[in-house]
Amino acid sequence: MSDYNFAYLDEQTKRMIRRAILKGLAVPGYQVPFASREMPMPYGWGTGGVQVSAAALTLDDTLKVIDQGADDTTNAVSIRQFFEKTAGVATTEETKKASVIQTRHRIPEAELTEEQILVYQVPIPEPLRFLEPRETETRKMHALQEYGLMHVKLYEDISQHGAIATAYAYPVKVEGRYVMDPSPIPKFDNPKMEMAAIQLFGAGREQRIYAVPPYTRVVSLDFEDYPFEATKAEHPCDLCGAEDSYLDEVILDDAGCRMFVCSDTDYCRTRREAGHLGRMGEQAA
Amino acid sequence: MCQQSRNTVFTGGFSNPPVAAAQAFRAAMNAMARPGKVQEITGAAPPEGISVAAGSLLLTLCDPETGVYLAPDVDSEALRGWLAFHTGAPIVSAEQAGFALGCWQELQPLSRFRIGTAEYPDRSATLIVEMRSLNVPNAGLNGPGIKSTASMQLPEIAAFQANAALYPLGLDFFFSSGSQIAALPRSTQVTVGA
Secondary structure: OOOOOOOOOOHHHHHHHHHHHHHHHHOOOOOEEOOOOOOOOOOOOOHHHHHHHHHHOOOOOEEEEEEOOEOOOHHHHHHHHHHHHHOOOEEOOOHHHOOEEEEEOOOOOOOOOOOOEEEEEOOOOOOOOOOOOOHHHHHHHHHOOOOHHHHHHHHHHHHHHOOOOOOEOOOEEEOOOEEEOOOOOEHHHHHHHOOOOEEEEEEOOOOEEEEEOOOOOEEEOOOOOOOOOOOOOOOOOOOOOOOOOOEEEEEOOOOOOEEEEEOOHHHHHHHHHOOOOOOOHHHHO | OOHHHHHHHHOOOOOOHHHHHHHHHHHHHHHHHOOOOOEEOOOOOOOOOOOHHHHHHHHHHOOOOOOEEEOOOOOOHHHHHHHHHHOOOOEOOHHHOOEEEEEHHHHOOHHHOOEOOOOOOOOEOEEEEEOOOOOOOOEEEEOOOOOOOEEEOOOOOHHHHHHHHOOOOOOEEEEEEOOEEEEEOOOOEEEEOO
């Protein structure tokens, strides 16, 4: 433990964030404005998620941080160390052992439980922002449930590409009311958002917090004749052989060799430890 | 102010505020995310007549930025002093309140409280309702945070059905008794009978 206040933030800031989280949970999918603070890391590195985690953490928690599913990337490692230092909480790389999971751009493959909290780092919380740049207008659109523009955008995808080309940050409708940006998770993860865990979303630069309580209806927008599809690379994982996990493509040389590996490093490691092997599993292990 | 009440004003806060407030907030968040589910919340020792749960909620969520309304049954010099010393929260009228505390009858009429605006539904009051108990369910619940159905003890049904009909506007409720809380956000549909 260090000379920092528990979990870095001062108490009044945490109270302000906590009040925003409670209102967010009461109105699922609605973006609650909050007075985002300067954090000792640049915007875009998860300052929103870090502030939400700081307000939600207790001393008894075990924290896991993932970046694109991986526990060992710069962003994940530095945020994990940040909370080890400022909150003195235990940390883990195992999804099952974590009580709070902060994530950038993935939902873990393992099913989350009622005892867990998933905190998303969000860059642009407003799903309508690229269609309408004015905050005053998007706020009105949410108030009036005027989401036609979003359907036009998805329709234009179909007319241009023959399918909905949006592959990540795929818009969802929460409990039949608010259209929400699920953060840039691949649309493969969208169906997992109806989960047992509490989901909290923090956007630091954009100063918004929103939330999805457990078992809330989260529906990916689509059309009757072009239903939503959770897609992934048509390939098993080359390390663990998993056919059901989201994959990263890794270029191995300049001769066209490539491999597909689970983006969720903990899931992949757990499977390999259980004896599952993929095409290139042995040489990697 | 006599020595006795002065003591009660200055004591009864969180013993280790950052850690205790985090613990108490976790209980409050779990309650709000899972309507009807009773949670343990402790840490505060508020003046007599106020439950530990309600006191802990106030310490966790209130500060100089949040107006608190005290219903006539809980409004006392001791509580005003305690809140002022530990949270700095101003005591305001029901119309301006971010938080309100009292028993169900004394909080009426609910129409006085802010329910938010269409563009900012979060600008609504959170009511902390003191209850005799939380463990005699008389209402069925449905909505976000509830797997199939849940039940809880409510002081009445119609008011909460009317509140849910305002969604996404409306009030959010905590119910406190002893060291227990349960919550009912505006997103929950309420039916008669557990």
